[in-house]
Amino acid sequence: MGNLSFQVTEQDLRAEFEKFGKVDRAHVAMDKYTGKSRGFGFVEMPNSSEAETAIKKMDGVSVKGRNLKVNEARPKENDRPPRQARRY
Secondary structure, eight states, X not given: OBOOOTTOOHHHHHHHHTTSSOOXXXXXXXXXXXXXXXXXXXXXXXXXXXXXXXXXXXXXXXXXXXXXXXXXXXXXXXXXXXXXXXXX
């Protein structure tokens, strides 16, 4: 999910999504250098029908002042060509 408020915590995500069923894991992506939120996160739910309901019901919902963009995670697409080593 994206468009997370920088104040949203993993506990906040868990609480919001547990309204629709069991949550195995809630994770907010953090910048490794600053320790601040990167504005997106993931929620893992073991029951697919509960997860689908949560996606439909939570997409566009305001949490801490920002409307969430919720969708099913997909593998990252590598749309850039591989980096080549440069010799100088």
